[in-house]
Amino acid sequence: xxxxxxxxxxxxxxxxxxxxxxxxxxxxxxxxxxxxxxxxxxxxxxxxxxxxxxxxxxxxxxxxxxxxxxxxxxxxxxxxxxxxxxxxxxxxxxxxxxxxxxxxxxxxxxxxxxxxxxxxxxxxxxxxxxxxxxxxxxxxxxxxxxxxxxxxxxxxxxxxxxxxxxxxxxxxxxxxxxxxxxxxxxxxxxxxxxxxxxxxxxxxxxxxxxxxxxxxxxxxxxxxxxxxxxxxxxxxxxxxxxxxxxxxxxxxxxxxxxxxxxxxxxxxxxxxx
Numbered sequence: 001x002x003x004x005x006x007x008x009x010x011x012x013x014x015x016x017x018x019x020x021x022x023x024x025x026x027x028x029x030x031x032x033x034x035x036x037x038x039x040x041x042x043x044x045x046x047x048x049x050x051x052x053x054x055x056x057x058x059x060x061x062x063x064x065x066x067x068x069x070x071x072x073x074x075x076x077x078x079x080x081x082x083x084x085x086x087x088x089x090x091x092x093x094x095x096x097x098x099x100x101x102x103x104x105x106x107x108x109x110x111x112x113x114x115x116x117x118x119x120x121x122x123x124x125x126x127x128x129x130x131x132x133x134x135x136x137x138x139x140x141x142x143x144x145x146x147x148x149x150x151x152x153x154x155x156x157x158x159x160x161x162x163x164x165x166x167x168x169x170x171x172x173x174x175x176x177x178x179x180x181x182x183x184x185x186x187x188x189x190x191x192x193x194x195x196x197x198x199x200x201x202x203x204x205x206x207x208x209x210x211x212x213x214x215x216x217x218x219x220x221x222x223x224x225x226x227x228x229x230x231x232x233x234x235x236x237x238x239x240x241x242x243x244x245x246x247x248x249x250x251x252x253x254x255x256x257x258x259x260x261x262x263x264x265x266x267x268x269x270x271x272x273x
Contacts, residue, residue: 022113033059036271037118043133045086046072050245083232100162103169112145119147150270192240223255
């Protein structure tokens, strides 16, 4: 895949921009590739060049990427003010439950429907799903859709006001745990050790809830990219946070590249016959 300047807007012109209506709600979804489907859910504050780069890696590994536009302007490198405004809008949006004791975000219902559609369109044994940051936990809730076989949680950030919160209703969490056991599935999860938004308490809560079905990876802070960060991450995210996007170091042998390759292998093991 050709190198792209991560500080320049990405036209996303190698993706097919589709408006997909599910459950009477229309959203733009960027689709590219062939093979089994993987849903890539963007981190805050939107589909950045870093998120698009990760989607291209997934595509080039032999999958059809479905990248829904959930917030922000697609392909842009937002200013601090724009990124902050996007974050604030998402926090009060009816689609997201950003705070504790609110249960699962309503948008996860739409995402489950997207997973079902993607499976119908692409075939194979099922689909993969990866959430990042604000969407980090969504891949777990998507396990309520039977076609989702390979969930990945990157730096799951919600709820914002409870470091040990899981942003999923108790009955849904119980159903997910039952399915993981019944179908012999696992959940992969990633965070940086010093992440101020996804702390150790959250991974401990996942481990308690899901047992051996939860596989958490904790990367050292020294593994995070600190150079030429987009303004939103440089000024508003005051710790290593974005494992496979903004804070990834794109060099062979780097822990973030090892994490990326493990995720791609996880998708392949579950989705490619």
